Amino acid sequence: MINITEVLETNKMIERENFDVRTITMGISLLDCVDSDLHALCGKVRTKILSRARDLVATGDEIGADYGVPIVNKRISVTPIALIGGSACTKSSDYVEIARTLDECAKQVGVNFIGGYSALVSEGMTKADELLIRSIPEALSVTERVCSSINLASTKQGIDMDAVRLMGQMIRELAGRTADEDGLGCAKLVVFCNAPDDNPFMAGAFHGVSMPDTVINVGVSGPGVVKAAVEECRGSSFEVLCETIKKTAFKITRVGQLVAQEAARRLGYPFGIVDLSLAPTPAVGDSVADILKEIGLEQPGAPGTTAALALLNDQVKKGGLMASSYVGGLSGAFIPVSEDQGMIDAVKAGALTIEKLEAMTCVCSVGLDMIAVPGDTSAATLSGIIADEMALGMINQKTTAVRLIPSPGKKVGDMVTFGGLLGYAPVMPVNSFDCSRFVERTGRIPAPVHSFRN
Amino acid sequence: MKKAIITVVGKDTVGIIARVCTYLAKNRCNILDISQTITGGYFNMMMIVDYSGSANHFSDMQEDLNGLGGEIGVEIHVQREEIFEKMHRI
Numbered sequence: 106m107i108n109i110t111e112v113l114e115t116n117k118m119i120e121r122e123n124f125d126v127r128t129i130t131m132g133i134s135l136l137d138c139v140d141s142d143l144h145a146l147c148g149k150v151r152t153k154i155l156s157r158a159r160d161l162v163a164t165g166d167e168i169g170a171d172y173g174v175p176i177v178n179k180r181i182s183v184t185p186i187a188l189i190g191g192s193a194c195t196k197s198s199d200y201v202e203i204a205r206t207l208d209e210c211a212k213q214v215g216v217n218f219i220g221g222y223s224a225l226v227s228e229g230m231t232k233a234d235e236l237l238i239r240s241i242p243e244a245l246s247v248t249e250r251v252c253s254s255i256n257l258a259s260t261k262q263g264i265d266m267d268a269v270r271l272m273g274q275m276i277r278e279l280a281g282r283t284a285d286e287d288g289l290g291c292a293k294l295v296v297f298c299n300a301p302d303d304n305p306f307m308a309g310a311f312h313g314v315s316m317p318d319t320v321i322n323v324g325v326s327g328p329g330v331v332k333a334a335v336e337e338c339r340g341s342s343f344e345v346l347c348e349t350i351k352k353t354a355f356k357i358t359r360v361g362q363l364v365a366q367e368a369a370r371r372l373g374y375p376f377g378i379v380d381l382s383l384a385p386t387p388a389v390g391d392s393v394a395d396i397l398k399e400i401g402l403e404q405p406g407a408p409g410t411t412a413a414l415a416l417l418n419d420q421v422k423k424g425g426l427m428a429s430s431y432v433g434g435l436s437g438a439f440i441p442v443s444e445d446q447g448m449i450d451a452v453k454a455g456a457l458t459i460e461k462l463e464a465m466t467c468v469c470s471v472g473l474d475m476i477a478v479p480g481d482t483s484a485a486t487l488s489g490i491i492a493d494e495m496a497l498g499m500i501n502q503k504t505t506a507v508r509l510i511p512s513p514g515k516k517v518g519d520m521v522t523f524g525g526l527l528g529y530a531p532v533m534p535v536n537s538f539d540c541s542r543f544v545e546r547t548g549r550i551p552a553p554v555h556s557f558r559n
Numbered sequence: 560m561k562k563a564i565i566t567v568v569g570k571d572t573v574g575i576i577a578r579v580c581t582y583l584a585k586n587r588c589n590i591l592d593i594s595q596t597i598t599g600g601y602f603n604m605m606m607i608v609d610y611s612g613s614a615n616h617f618s619d620m621q622e623d624l625n626g627l628g629g630e631i632g633v634e635i636h637v638q639r640e641e642i643f644e645k646m647h648r649i
Contacts, residue, residue, distance in 0.1 A: 108605075109594040112605045112643055114647075171639045172642040173637075359645040
């Protein structure tokens with residue numbers, strides 16, 4: 106039987122170390138909502154989402170109360186909208202109508218984000234994909250809860266540089282349209298290489314076409330718990346350190362597995378995956394950067410950071426994999442700047458640069474995330490940064506992503522505030538040498554060779 | 560059997576266990592295990608109870624015990640047992 110030490114340990118994680126289940130995300134296929142009439146399509150989308158997700162928020166809260174563990178977010182992901190709107194949308198503003206419908210549904214069922222305003226274009230854009238991409242600045246500025254993601258590249262298909270160039274322009278335009286909120290719109294937009302179909306985390310969640318009709322995915326978190334555990338083994342060998350992280354990740358993920366199974370059972374839809382990520386929040390003690398410091402770095406960005414992060418990411422996966430029957434999504438450590446107090450401090454201290462963050466993305470989950478850059482950063486430079494990150498993902502066969510916020514009117518060192526879980530960030534300098542002749546080349550970068558790996 | 564874990568944390572005082580047990584008996588909850596420690600003057604108690612005989616809804620029991628905790632001046636939480644079982648047992 107469970108003993109008092111174990112009970113107190115679990116409750117200490119929840120009460121003092123910010124342990125929570127970050128999200129229950131319901132994935133809903135909208136493929137059966139396709140219609141050539143936009144009005145009819147939006148009606149079908151509304152009916153389907155409202156009926157499927159009607160009890161999502163209440164059930165999530167109920168499970169949280171039963172187990173005494175906070176379930177912070179309840180969210181929805183849908184089939185990439187470029188696929189759904191193809192036959193009904195003849196202009197970008199038609200896609201914006203679908204975005205508005207999604208936003209209304211999100212508000213009605215009470216979820217804080219709905220993801221899937223997406224297109225998958227790693228080997229080129231269809232007319233529908235391009236219309237959706239061009240609609241993003243308007244769609245994300247007139248809606249509140251819609252998140253958008255574009256998959257621009259993959260290991261097997263290469264990088265669609267035409268789409269990379271277009272995304273640079275769209276990010277700038279979106280920042281301009283949400284200038285009064287420091288470019289907040291860009292926090293709801295992410296571009297991917299090798300995007301997973303079952304990621305429950307925003308802004309990149311969408312419901313892949315290979316998935317069943319409706320599915321429950323869960324994302325767990327707990328950087329504070331890992332940090333507290335690592336504190337206990339200060340000065341120990343790497344073996345002890347790695348074992349500690351692995352065991353902690355196991356415990357955290359087990360709760361995710363429990364919540365996922367319970368949510369699936371209560372809602373009556375299949376359990377998809379548990380995403381075992383360390384996702385920080387701006388709250389003190391909920392920081393991935395603090396774990397890196399505890400491992401032995403003065404600040405993230407110091408020499409050794411990439412190795413420490415690689416170790417952390419790998420142990421989290423090793424511990425988590427055994428704890429859940431199905432693991433998926435992004436699974437690993439996230440290193441967003443604005444959502445992690447330790448990262449913010451490191452940038453302020455001058456320890457962390459975009460270039461170092463880029464290196465860190467080679468060994469951890471996802472990529473250049475929630476980074477504020479100067480408002481006058483050109484579209485070409487944004488595209489250049491995206492292309493670099495896509496190349497890292499493509500060559501190394503991993504998911505990488507970019508979520509940059511060129512905050513209008515802001516300069517290096519200024520602070521940009523997004524609020525809530527999105528946090529705040531100091532504007533970071535970007536390399537100002539020009540890459541426009543590279544970005545202006547048309548077409549795509551071919552998929553890499555899969556042999557001669559060196 | 561439906562198991563719940565009740566934890567009581569707070570300043571030690573006379574009658575904490577008695578009052579919690581009285582409530583549980585009234586609501587036909589069977590106590591399977593009790594353990595307690597006092598660290599730094601703070602009282603930590605854990606009970607494992609079987610609430611399958613209770614007519615109350617689980618959330619009502621949580622609310623009632625939470626209220627009782629308020630009266631005594633301690634914090635009482637009720638959680639379903641599976642979260643601990645999952646985390647600490649393979």
